[in-house]
Amino acid sequence: MINLQAFLMAWLTRFKEKKEGQALVEYALILALIAIVVIAALTFLGGAVKNTVNNIGQNIANA
DSSP states (O other): OHHHHHHHHHHHHHHHHOOHHHHHHHHHHHHHHHHHHHHHHHHHHHHHHHHHHHHHHHHHHHO
16 A cells, blocks of 8 residues: 555656646647737727728729
């Protein structure tokens, strides 16, 4: 029983010390947050940008 406990403690300690995956998760969270902000910005500003581009196109066509 002591050997099993020692094995499990050593395994958990070794697993806990691995931090390679931690950075990947942090980058994924940052990327997801940036994507959400970009989608929200395009949703709110999409109509205004569309109107501006249409106005520029009409002014060029009429010139």
